[in-house]
Amino acid sequence: MSRKWLVLSIMTAVIASCGVSYFYMFHQPNIETTAHAEARMIPSDHPDPEMMQEEADFLVTLQYGEYEEEIAYQDGQEKKVKAIISAQHSYLNTLAGWGRAEDLNVAATMYTKEWKKLRADIKWLHDEGLADSRIKNDMKNARAFMYVAETGDSMSLRYLHRIFHDLDATLNGAEVEKVWEVTHAFGTSSKQRTLHKYLQGN
Incomplete structure (x- = not known):
């Protein structure tokens, strides 16, 4: 499609x-x-x-904010933000890592408490954990890709995973084989455009 x-x-x-x-x-x-x-x-x-x-x-209506800083935290929330990013990267690894996205039963997954927690965590990160900075745009993308993934689109699930994968690698020093460079906070403009075009249907 x-x-x-x-x-x-x-x-x-x-x-x-x-x-x-x-x-x-x-x-x-x-x-x-x-x-x-x-x-x-x-x-x-x-x-x-x-x-x-x-x-x-x-x-x-997805639009991105313009920020100078790569990442900024709300007062006292840095530790929690990093912990959530690490935990959700681990969860998304079980869903989309190593080629698993194509085999995921989305209809069943979206009802699980883990998927609902992911949705809540993305909202919390954007609204309460992070201060104005480019990483907020990554949470907007995460929210959008999560929604499209619920339609059964496996590529959106992979992009959602890559956002948390890259953030975990940069913020927490997680050991990864590859950094996808898809984030607004730390990635490249060409990869950012690729994700945005995908969400637009191009």
């Missing part, structure tokens, strides 16, 4: 109240638009439809 159609299909699913009726899923294939056909591939049983709407809105 092209990236443009994936983003379009997400919005179609939201407008349709996060679901497509049985009739349109299994009948009238000749009168559906391509976008509606793509929307059938998105799970209609999202655990929180209101959150799905919120995340879809966030995805299509």
Whole structure:
């Protein structure tokens, strides 16, 4: 599926109240638009439809802040921020490391307490753990890729993993075989553009 159609299909699913009726899923294939056909591939049983709407809105309006510092912490939160990044890197390793992303059962994973904790941690890092700095843009990307990954997109899961992988390597000195350079805080502009274009559907 092209990236443009994936983003379009997400919005179609939201407008349709996060679901497509049985009739349109299994009948009238000749009168559906391509976008509606793509929307059938998105799970209609999202655990929180209101959150799905919120995340879809966030995805299509995603913008990055302009900051001078690579990373800054809220008062007294540096230790907790680094611990969360380390823990979530380890968790994402179990999901996407070493080629596992393609085999992940996303429909089951998104209901787990670990996945919900990841979502909460990304929000906490952006809102409460980090002060204004470029790493906040990495948390925006993490949130966006997490949402798209819930549609079954394995590449988004890999990008989500790479964000935490690179941050853990830089901030905590985690031993890694490769740094992907995808973060706004410490990566390269070309890799940052690659991630942004992917989220745009290009």
